[in-house]
Each structure stands twice: as C-alpha cells, then as structure tokens.
Amino acid sequence: MSTNPNPYETERLLGEYLLFHYGSAEDILPASAPDGMREALDFAVRTTRHFSPGSVESTLDLGCAVGRSTYELSRSSALTVGIDFSQNFIRAAAAMIDAPLSYQRLDEGHQRTQLIAKLPDGLPANEVSFETGDAMDLRADLGSFDRVHAANLLCRLTEPDRLLERLPALVRPGGELVIATPCTWLGEYTPPENWPQGSTLDWLRERLGGAFELISVADEPFLIRETARKFQWTASMVTAWKRLSA
Incomplete structure (x- = not known):
C-alpha cells in the first residue's frame, strides 16, 4: 500500500467531484460559458463509451472516484466493481445506490x-x-474482468508501472481496457524518475504492447468547477486496447 497521504479526502474535493460526476449543466456552468465548456461536461459518462458495443459479464472501474462511471458501466455489464483509494469517495459512491446525496458547491x-x-x-x-x-x-x-476502465488515474500514482504490470492479469483474453489520462505528470503525485521518458502514448505502447493491441486513441475534454469563476478545462487522452490471447 502506498504510504503517500491521500489528497482526496476533504469535503471540498468531495463536493467538487460530486458536481463533476452528477451535476447538471445549470449547476456547473455560468450563463456566459462558451460552447467548449459545455462540450466538456459528462466526462465520466463519455469515457465509458470507448468500449465496444454489447454486454459483458464483468467490468472493473479503477479510480472510480464518486462512482458515475461505475454506474454507467453497469448498463452493459452484469457485474461492475468500482475501486478508489479515497474512502470518502467510495462512501459517497456506495451511498447513492440507496438515496440521493446532499453536498455543498x-x-x-x-x-x-x-x-x-x-x-x-x-x-x-x-x-x-x-x-x-x-x-x-x-x-x-x-x-x-471482461472490461477494465481507468480514467484520470495513471498520472496520479507514485509508481504507475505497478498498475501497468498488473493489467494483463486483470483483463481476460479478448477483453478490453480503456485508459484515460491527461498526462499531467506532477512531482507531488509521481516522482519524476517514474514519469515516461518520452510521450505517454509511446510509453503505454511499450509497456502494454506485449499483452494488448491498441485499438484507438482519442481526446476527451473534461471540466472541473472549483468556484463560480474558476474552472479546470483539461483534455484527457483516451486509449482503448484489446487483450491478446495468452
């Protein structure tokens, strides 16, 4: 288990992520918002659409935060498991099965x-x-699992290679993997010696190429509202992979 303190346990960040995952356009955007901000909404839904059409038996959602992507993945999976390092996020995600959740913006x-x-x-x-x-x-x-989804997780790990090494065992032969990452490598999360030496895409190809076939690469924007006048607009690189036969 990582010994780094988890920065995602504050009530402020819980509120930000509940708004990010479940907030309406009216809850999130100012009246003057440009079209680009509107197009960046519903990121936790859009990344789940990078899997092939059809239903599967089981799906794993890594770094699920407050759970919107996990619930969306349940539309096409008989069993979906969401995992996150934040106990606060997991409590909120699980509680929403039973009732709506009040929070502060x-x-x-x-x-x-x-x-x-x-x-x-x-x-x-x-x-x-x-x-x-x-x-x-x-x-x-x-x-x-038949599908593994990991959105905006990789560049927040202290040792991302440890996850990449585990992925072949997590995805069944013929199964699919979707990784979304904004490639924002920061020393406060990942020591520089653990960053990719070149591009993140080339690094993923090198690390996963022996067990997975790269199917597609796309960009998905996302928007996190911090205050009424401050927003994070970011583009996440979404790669979709197919697990090769063992």
Whole structure:
C-alpha cells in the first residue's frame, strides 16, 4: 500500500467531484460559458463509451472516484466493481445506490450552495459494488474482468508501472481496457524518475504492447468547477486496447 497521504479526502474535493460526476449543466456552468465548456461536461459518462458495443459479464472501474462511471458501466455489464483509494469517495459512491446525496458547491469565499447528487433513472442497471483499494497494490484475489476502465488515474500514482504490470492479469483474453489520462505528470503525485521518458502514448505502447493491441486513441475534454469563476478545462487522452490471447 502506498504510504503517500491521500489528497482526496476533504469535503471540498468531495463536493467538487460530486458536481463533476452528477451535476447538471445549470449547476456547473455560468450563463456566459462558451460552447467548449459545455462540450466538456459528462466526462465520466463519455469515457465509458470507448468500449465496444454489447454486454459483458464483468467490468472493473479503477479510480472510480464518486462512482458515475461505475454506474454507467453497469448498463452493459452484469457485474461492475468500482475501486478508489479515497474512502470518502467510495462512501459517497456506495451511498447513492440507496438515496440521493446532499453536498455543498463552493461559490466563493464562505458562500456555498446546497445541491443534491442523484443517479439517473435506471441506474444501476445491473449489480454494482464499491471498495477502497490502491491501484498499485490491488488485492490478489480480485480476479479478471471482461472490461477494465481507468480514467484520470495513471498520472496520479507514485509508481504507475505497478498498475501497468498488473493489467494483463486483470483483463481476460479478448477483453478490453480503456485508459484515460491527461498526462499531467506532477512531482507531488509521481516522482519524476517514474514519469515516461518520452510521450505517454509511446510509453503505454511499450509497456502494454506485449499483452494488448491498441485499438484507438482519442481526446476527451473534461471540466472541473472549483468556484463560480474558476474552472479546470483539461483534455484527457483516451486509449482503448484489446487483450491478446495468452
């Protein structure tokens, strides 16, 4: 288990991520928002659409945060497991199965607005479960899955190679892997010696190429609202892979 403190346990970040995953356009955007901001909404939904059409038996959502992508993946998976390192995020994700969740949106200074996060109608579509876990040190008996989804996780790990080494065992032969990463390598999360030496895409090809075939590469923008006047707009690189036969 990583010994680094988890920065994702504050109530402020919980509110930001509940808004990011479940907030409506009206909850998130100012009236003056340009079209590019609107197109960056629903990131946790859009990344799940990079899998092939059709249904599967099981899906793993790594770095699931507050769970919207996990619930979306349940539309086409009989069993979906969401794992995140943040206990606060996992508690919130699991609680939403039973009832909507009240949270606060920071507007500015001491000003906050009370909002409600709730699942879209019909979700979860099939069985969903959540657990805390370290993506670099997943439990040995986790098993393998038809699909593995990991969005905006890789460049927040201290040793991302440890996850990449585990992925062939997590994805069944013929199964699919979707990795989304903004490639924002920062020393506060990942020591520079553990960053890719070249591009992140070339590094993924090198590390995964022996066990996976790269199917597609695309960009998906996302938007995180910090305050009424401050937003993070970022483009995440989404790669889709197919597990080769053992």
